[in-house]
Amino acid sequence: MQLKDIGEFGFIERIRPDCLIRPEGVVRAIGDDAAVFRSEGDRLTPVTTDMLVEKIHFLRDAVSGFTLGRKALAVNLSDIAAMGGTACQAFVSIAVPEACPVEYLEEIYRGMKHLAAEHGINILGGDTTGSKSDLVVNITVVGSVAESKILFRDAARIGDVVFSTGWLGDSRAGLHLISNRIAGDEDFLKALIEAHLSPQPCLREGRFLASFPATHAAIDVSDGLTADLGHIMENSRVGARLDIRRLPLSPELRCFCDRFALDPVEMALSGGEDYTLLVTVDPAGAGEIARQFEADFGRPLFAIGEITTTGILERMDPDGSLQRIVPAGWDHFRAG
Amino acid sequence: MQLKDIGEFGFIERIRPDCLIRPEGVVRAIGDDAAVFRSEGDRLTPVTTDMLVEKIHFLRDAVSGFTLGRKALAVNLSDIAAMGGTACQAFVSIAVPEACPVEYLEEIYRGMKHLAAEHGINILGGDTTGSKSDLVVNITVVGSVAESKILFRDAARIGDVVFSTGWLGDSRAGLHLISNRIAGDEDFLKALIEAHLSPQPCLREGRFLASFPATHAAIDVSDGLTADLGHIMENSRVGARLDIRRLPLSPELRCFCDRFALDPVEMALSGGEDYTLLVTVDPAGAGEIARQFEADFGRPLFAIGEITTTGILERMDPDGSLQRIVPAGWDHFRAG
Numbered sequence: 001m002q003l004k005d006i007g008e009f010g011f012i013e014r015i016r017p018d019c020l021i022r023p024e025g026v027v028r029a030i031g032d033d034a035a036v037f038r039s040e041g042d043r044l045t046p047v048t049t050d051m052l053v054e055k056i057h058f059l060r061d062a063v064s065g066f067t068l069g070r071k072a073l074a075v076n077l078s079d080i081a082a083m084g085g086t087a088c089q090a091f092v093s094i095a096v097p098e099a100c101p102v103e104y105l106e107e108i109y110r111g112m113k114h115l116a117a118e119h120g121i122n123i124l125g126g127d128t129t130g131s132k133s134d135l136v137v138n139i140t141v142v143g144s145v146a147e148s149k150i151l152f153r154d155a156a157r158i159g160d161v162v163f164s165t166g167w168l169g170d171s172r173a174g175l176h177l178i179s180n181r182i183a184g185d186e187d188f189l190k191a192l193i194e195a196h197l198s199p200q201p202c203l204r205e206g207r208f209l210a211s212f213p214a215t216h217a218a219i220d221v222s223d224g225l226t227a228d229l230g231h232i233m234e235n236s237r238v239g240a241r242l243d244i245r246r247l248p249l250s251p252e253l254r255c256f257c258d259r260f261a262l263d264p265v266e267m268a269l270s271g272g273e274d275y276t277l278l279v280t281v282d283p284a285g286a287g288e289i290a291r292q293f294e295a296d297f298g299r300p301l302f303a304i305g306e307i308t309t310t311g312i313l314e315r316m317d318p319d320g321s322l323q324r325i326v327p328a329g330w331d332h333f334r335a336g
Numbered sequence: 337m338q339l340k341d342i343g344e345f346g347f348i349e350r351i352r353p354d355c356l357i358r359p360e361g362v363v364r365a366i367g368d369d370a371a372v373f374r375s376e377g378d379r380l381t382p383v384t385t386d387m388l389v390e391k392i393h394f395l396r397d398a399v400s401g402f403t404l405g406r407k408a409l410a411v412n413l414s415d416i417a418a419m420g421g422t423a424c425q426a427f428v429s430i431a432v433p434e435a436c437p438v439e440y441l442e443e444i445y446r447g448m449k450h451l452a453a454e455h456g457i458n459i460l461g462g463d464t465t466g467s468k469s470d471l472v473v474n475i476t477v478v479g480s481v482a483e484s485k486i487l488f489r490d491a492a493r494i495g496d497v498v499f500s501t502g503w504l505g506d507s508r509a510g511l512h513l514i515s516n517r518i519a520g521d522e523d524f525l526k527a528l529i530e531a532h533l534s535p536q537p538c539l540r541e542g543r544f545l546a547s548f549p550a551t552h553a554a555i556d557v558s559d560g561l562t563a564d565l566g567h568i569m570e571n572s573r574v575g576a577r578l579d580i581r582r583l584p585l586s587p588e589l590r591c592f593c594d595r596f597a598l599d600p601v602e603m604a605l606s607g608g609e610d611y612t613l614l615v616t617v618d619p620a621g622a623g624e625i626a627r628q629f630e631a632d633f634g635r636p637l638f639a640i641g642e643i644t645t646t647g648i649l650e651r652m653d654p655d656g657s658l659q660r661i662v663p664a665g666w667d668h669f670r671a672g
Contacts, residue, residue, distance in 0.1 A: 001438040008464050011438065015445040019452075019459040026425075026458060035461035037425060037478075040376035047461065049476060051429040055468040089362075089373060093387040093474045102337040102347065109351040116355075122362060123355040125371035125383060127474075128344050132391040134467065138429045138474040140385055142373075 031235070032153050033082040033219060034143070044150055046143045048079035054134035060100075062178060065107025066114070067197045068137070073112045075222065076141040077119060077201035078275040082220040083152070084210025085145035087119055087203060092126035095136040108137065119203055149210045151218035151279070156236035160216055160280035160307040163290070165205045166299070167250040168225050169264060170195035172271025176260070188252040195252075199275035206277055208296060214285025224272035226313060229305075230327030232280065239310030242269070242325070245318050248302040269315075269325070280307050367571070368489050369418040369555060370479070380486055382479040384415035390470035396436075398514060401443025402450070403533045404473070409448045411558065412477040413455060413537035414611040418556040419488070420546025421481035423455055423539060428462035431472040444473065455539055485546045487554035487615070492572035496552055496616035496643040499626070501541045502635070503586040504561050505600060506531035508607025512596070524588040531588075535611035542613055544632060550621025560608035562649060565641075566663030568616065575646030578605070578661070581654050584638040605651075605661070616643050 003011055012030060020029045027036040027044055034048035052072045054060055060068075073090060080087040092112065096105060109123075116123055121141070174196025177184055184193045202220070209215045217236055219228045225247075229240050247268045257264040281289055286303065293301035308314070313325045339347055348366060356365045363372040363380055370384035388408045390396055396404075409426060416423040428448065432441060445459075452459055457477070510532025513520055520529045538556070545551045553572055555564045561583075565576050583604045593600040617625055622639065629637035644650070649661045 002434065003432050003436070003438055003441070003464075003466070004434065006438060011441065011464055014438070014442060018449045021453055022424075022456050022458055026460065029458065029460050030462075035425070035427065037460070039381075040379060043376060045375075045381075045478075047425070047427060047476075047478060049427045049429050049461065049463050049474075051431055051463045051465050051472070051474060053431045053465055053467050053472070056431070056466045088358075089371070089383070091371065091383055091385045091476055093385050095387055095389045095392070095472060096339050098338065098340065100339070102339055102342060102350070105339070105347070106350060113354045117357055120358050122358055122365065124362065124365050124373070125385065126366075127385050127387045128339075128347055129387050129389055130339070130392045131389050131470065131472075133469040136387070136389070136431060136467075136472050136474075138385075138387060138463075138472075140383075140427055140476040142381075142383060142478070 028152065033079040036083070036150065042147045044145050044147050046080055046083045046085045046145060047140065048076050049138065049140040050075050051136065051138040053136050060135060063197065065104040066111035069108035069111030070115045070198060072137045072139050073115050074199050074201045074275065076139045077203055078199070078220040078222065080141055080143040081201050081203040081206035082218050082277055083143070083145055084149050084206045084218065085143040086207065087121050087141050087143045089122050089124040089142045090116060091140040092123060093138040094126070095129050095131035097131045097133060097135055100135055151206070151210050151215060153217055153219050153232050154235035156217035156232050156238050156280040156307045157282070158238060158307055158309050159283055161283050161286040161303050162229065162240060162305040162307060163279050163281060164221070164248055164276050164302045164304050165202050166274065166276035167248050167253065168221065168274050168276065169253050169267035169271045170250050171199065171273040172267045173253055173256045175273070188255045191252045192256055196273060199273065201275060202277045205297065208293065209277065209279050209289070212285055212289050214282040214289060216280045216282065218277055218279045221274040221276050221278060222272060224270045225278070226269050226325050226327040227272070228278055230313060232278065233313060239308040239312050239314070240305055241308050241314045241316055241322070242305040243316050246302065246304050248304065364488065369415040372419070372486065378483045380481050380483050382416055382419045382421045382481060383476065384412050385474065385476040386411050387472065387474040389472050396471060399533065401440040402447035405444035405447030406451045406534060408473045408475050409451050410535050410537045410611065412475045413539055414535070414556040414558065416477055416479040417537050417539040417542035418554050418613055419479070419481055420485050420542045420554065421479040422543065423457050423477050423479045425458050425460040425478045426452060427476040428459060429474040430462070431465050431467035433467045433469060433471055436471055487542070487546050487551065489553055489555050489568050490571035492553035492568050492574050492616040492643045493618070494574060494643055494645050495619055497619050497622040497639050498565065498576060498641040498643060499615050499617060500584055500612050500638045500640050501538050502610065502612035503584050503589065504557065504610050504612065505589050505603035505607045506586050507535065507609040508603045509589055509592045511609070524591045527588045528592055532609060535609065537611060538613045541633065544629065545613070545615050545625065548621055548625050550618040550625060552616045552618065554613055554615045557610040557612050557614060558608060560606045561614070562605050562661050562663040563608070564614055566649060568614065569649060575644040575648050575650070576641055577644050577650045577652055577658070578641040579652050582638065582640050584640065
């Protein structure tokens, strides 16, 4: 049997049994943005880990060491952000092919440290080893969050407003440019490539949103809007409806899609790697939270849909018609 | 510049600056068996991470998934053991080549879970991703230890007795058999292969030794006796003398060395991957600790040498002569 036959989620379901053998103090095991266990007092410790593999996640000749290192840390921070937490300590393992120059490795660490300094995070340890072929970077981040503030995927409630903290689809457009080696020589193309290569983890946004009791569930958009909203639905046992007119499409994405005859709505729905946060908020508090978010961050919190009783994901098109969407990754998940 | 020009320790020295930017609460950053930070109360949290890479650390056709998974966890647990800690939570990242069967992966997790269950450890999360060529397994383990009990590398004192919790050199002999594809068809050969493939992390031994105030410093033997004792020397700014007559050489290692005309003392001094603990103990408490160890664990705690003022590592041969040893890895470390 090959991994492609059962998918990542199918595989996770197969290995999940017997992983949790001492449940006391464990708040979340496999299956949320980060695992969470209880420290002493009322603090919880979220821990997340992400591995970037050459030729799978990046091409060494297409990305600078700085950008690679920064992104390897950013995707981990995004998981802590999605729990409303503060990221504290990072641990970096790196497997280095013989021909990889030390200067490239140092750039990787420079990129990590740059982002780490921005968020007050220590790089506290790790492992350095050789590799016969590919460069591999694995980062584990340990965070901290008050028990009363933590956000999970399984806490969405019927009627919640679904928000995104930023544009969706830009990263996918940037990946299209990089994969097709299209020169990003105009500002709007540069911005899209930047969105893909240098995502901003929403740690401050996550903590801000988690500070309101009206905020119920959260996830970061790594797999794509529909896939990640699907995770919230699956975990919270609810449905959701996305309002296509309200999807946050950046001016750059619109220009790009005009130029290359692509559909910006499709990019936003299934693009992935946006690393914005999706949060679901009690409708009674939603307006006030959106106002305060805009005042604090100088940009809007985008209301893009609603949590429903249906158990399925639907899109409401501009003409008011409803269509079912099967989220990417959804089937693997259900097979589990 | 290539990594081989500066070595692992040289590389670590180059990346170390600016890694620790928020030192409050951090007890140990890069440079001990595990990083350690303060939880609330008087508990400390050690965290360690180790990456195993195909063709560097293992050959997939030469090791079962079960053995690989078990060992990947064991080497991490050994780092927590060397701090006198309890291992609590494990996080597993795995990069999987397309042709790798799911059954092999499941065996990896079965091996991990087997060892995890033995020590009451949860596998709490991780990441699963693809790989174009090699299988890579990275594990991060989060532990716990009382501040008053934790053991570091830098606490050895002049006059301390140096102990090993087990045989040295067996793992290196096992590696020799595996690398040269020599059939392990006799019991003593099987035992040596087992020592290499299925090391026992000394968590209980580490906690036992850490419970005595007379125990000062500890490290696990991963790089080899002289290299790891060298780390204690460097960190504690002391010297050490090894008594060659008292090196713990197993009957199996002696048989093996007779058979293949190899020197068991060399195997024990520079072999590596023994995953026993080296501890340094105040001479006033050493005898009593060794007695209690033997009573509790049913095997001896081997006194193999002494911490000295010399700043260098020496071997005392059976004829009483002293010779300087330059520990493997030492030069890289000093170059840092």
